[in-house]
Amino acid sequence: MVNIMKKRYFIGGAWPYANNSLHVGHLAALLPGDVIARFGRMNGWEVIYVSGSDTHGTPITERAKREKVTPASIAERYHKEFVADFNDMLFSYDLYTATYTDYHMNLVREYFKKIEEHGYLYETTEEQDYCESCGQFLSDREVEGRCPVCKKITRGDQCEFCMASFDSNALTEKRCRTCGSTPSRKKNKHLVFALSKFQKPIEEFSEKMAPNWRWNAVNETKKYLSQGLPDRVATRDLSWGIEVPKDGYESKRVYVWIEAVLGYMTAGTAVAEKKGIDFNEYMKQDGNLNAYYVHGKDNIPFHTVIFPALEMAINPEWALPTHIVSSEYINMKNEVTSEEEKMSKSVGNIITVRELADSFPADCVRFYMILNNPERRDTAFSKADLIQSCNKILSGGFGNFVNRNLSFIKKKFGGVVQKGNVDVEVQSHIRELYESMGKKYDAAELRSAAEDMVDLISYANKYYDEKKPWVQAKEEDLSAFWDTTATCLYMMVNMANLFAPIIPNGSAKLLEVLSIGEPKWSEATLPETFEIGEVPILYIRLEGQK
Numbered sequence: 174m175v176n177i178m179k180k181r182y183f184i185g186g187a188w189p190y191a192n193n194s195l196h197v198g199h200l201a202a203l204l205p206g207d208v209i210a211r212f213g214r215m216n217g218w219e220v221i222y223v224s225g226s227d228t229h230g231t232p233i234t235e236r237a238k239r240e241k242v243t244p245a246s247i248a249e250r251y252h253k254e255f256v257a258d259f260n261d262m263l264f265s266y267d268l269y270t271a272t273y274t275d276y277h278m279n280l281v282r283e284y285f286k287k288i289e290e291h292g293y294l295y296e297t298t299e300e301q302d303y304c305e306s307c308g309q310f311l312s313d314r315e316v317e318g319r320c321p322v323c324k325k326i327t328r329g330d331q332c333e334f335c336m337a338s339f340d341s342n343a344l345t346e347k348r349c350r351t352c353g354s355t356p357s358r359k360k361n362k363h364l365v366f367a368l369s370k371f372q373k374p375i376e377e378f379s380e381k382m383a384p385n386w387r388w389n390a391v392n393e394t395k396k397y398l399s400q401g402l403p404d405r406v407a408t409r410d411l412s413w414g415i416e417v418p419k420d421g422y423e424s425k426r427v428y429v430w431i432e433a434v435l436g437y438m439t440a441g442t443a444v445a446e447k448k449g450i451d452f453n454e455y456m457k458q459d460g461n462l463n464a465y466y467v468h469g470k471d472n473i474p475f476h477t478v479i480f481p482a483l484e485m486a487i488n489p490e491w492a493l494p495t496h497i498v499s500s501e502y503i504n505m506k507n508e509v510t511s512e513e514e515k516m517s518k519s520v521g522n523i524i525t526v527r528e529l530a531d532s533f534p535a536d537c538v539r540f541y542m543i544l545n546n547p548e549r550r551d552t553a554f555s556k557a558d559l560i561q562s563c564n565k566i567l568s569g570g571f572g573n574f575v576n577r578n579l580s581f582i583k584k585k586f587g588g589v590v591q592k593g594n595v596d597v598e599v600q601s602h603i604r605e606l607y608e609s610m611g612k613k614y615d616a617a618e619l620r621s622a623a624e625d626m627v628d629l630i631s632y633a634n635k636y637y638d639e640k641k642p643w644v645q646a647k648e649e650d651l652s653a654f655w656d657t658t659a660t661c662l663y664m665m666v667n668m669a670n671l672f673a674p675i676i677p678n679g680s681a682k683l684l685e686v687l688s689i690g691e692p693k694w695s696e697a698t699l700p701e702t703f704e705i706g707e708v709p710i711l712y713i714r715l716e717g718q719k
């Protein structure tokens with residue numbers, strides 16, 4: 174039985190939509206979740222870190238139609254790709270699943286019934302476009318016609334040319350986008366989620382949580398709430414998706430906006446089950462639970478308003494989001510002009526996660542992305558900067574510190590470390606970093622934690638340069654040399670701990686050569702004498718640009 178009274182981290186990474194490859198922007202937004210999860214586990218806390226692929230909805234069905242394949246095959250193709258991307262970037266999800274799994278679909282149906290039982294779903298009947306030849310109701314995206322403003326042929330309820338928005342009924346010369354025939358108007362019923370009932374509770378909760386949320390989340394949420402929460406249609410006419418658990422709704426599916434965010438709870442339940450914990454107990458807010466939701470800024474209202482409202486509608490005992498880790502955007506730095514550009518297909522400057530994974534060591538990508546994370550403002554990505562930060566800081570700084578210490582001991586003393594005393598000043602500096610960096614990881618202030626890494630790396634190298642152990646080693650009395658060495662090795666093993674959430678591979682390699690097991694979030698000490706293993710090259714210098 175797991176002790177759920179200890180500190181707990183529930184971490185939900187946003188569910189990427191399975192219709193396009195993951196790119197640098199996804200990585201920048203999602204990586205903080207993994208860093209926090211690793212930090213939590215190093216402390217021995219009960220961590221549940223989940224995500225999955227969002228696989229339902231019309232963009233996938235429309236694409237399937239175009240490619241003449243099933244929606245499932247598109248979803249599976251991208252889901253597989255995402256899994257490989259996340260693995261190669263060392264994401265340590267407890268579960269990365271997909272919304273097309275039976276587990277998710279069954280549990281969402283249960284949640285949906287709960288929402289109805291608790292009185293937050295009601296039925297409406299409205300006239301809607303219906304295509305006789307396709308035999309189905311048409312959503313806004315599935316109808317096209319002449320824009321009432323600019324008179325161009327466009328689709329849906331917003332003109333793609335003049336950006337005017339209107340009721341799709343205002344289009345003239347309407348036709349079905351699939352078959353081209355003229356739709357008729359027919360009465361259609363739907364279930365509606367009474368989001369408006371949550372205006373007050375969401376206002377109160379978001380105000381209370383504001384100190385822990387990113388500023389963009391606080392602002393966006395205020396803006397969203399100030400417009401007044403509208404009720405939202407919860408079902409739609411589609412065959413691809415989760416069946417609605419209600420008689421008379423056989424041809425409809427649960428709207429994606431409901432079921433995708435509920436993936437946090439279905440995946441969380443699956444992990445808890447495996448760990449032998451009661452998920453509902455785990456999610457009770459007893460003051461020991463941090464609930465992080467990690468995503469890009471375009472997803473904020475879904476996590477600060479809609480998801481918490483659904484939680485309250487299903488199980489009011491579930492903890493609401495305590496930490497909203499919502500990134501700003503990452504732009505691309507033009508390698509020639511150094512100017513920042515928005516990432517876009519038409520400019521052709523999108524860099525996929527696959528491309529990064531195939532070109533660079535995962536630690537280098539992770540370190541650069543965290544140091545350069547768009548936490549408070551947009552930042553710019555460039556491969557040249559990534560290479561430079563890896564070469565200068567990881568290879569030239571951290572790797573070099575490790576290498577010159579260990580190689581020297583290996584060469585001069587056959588790798589056998591003698592007793593020495595750790596410098597007390599260095600020791601108190603390291604102890605202080607466990608405190609201060611720990612607070613930053615916990616608060617999702619990861620850029621600042623990465624900056625502490627950079628500082629510690631240069632602090633360690635400076636220490637080595639000032640002590641000049643290669644000179645001390647020539648003295649008759651070697652005690653000064655062994656004191657310096659003990660201090661450097663002490664820094665090294667603790668760097669491996671302090672850096673592990675961001676650069677897990679290098680950290681693990683270093684701990685192995687020092688014969689220490691898993692990284693832990695507590696001061697590590699080495700035995701008085703021991704023999705070091707094979708000296709590793711932690712980070713090879715990356716060559717030029719590819």
Ligand SMILES: [Zn+2]
Nearest residue numbers: 320323332335
């Ligand atoms: Zn128009």
Ligand SMILES: [Zn+2]
Nearest residue numbers: 304307349352
């Ligand atoms: Zn049609």
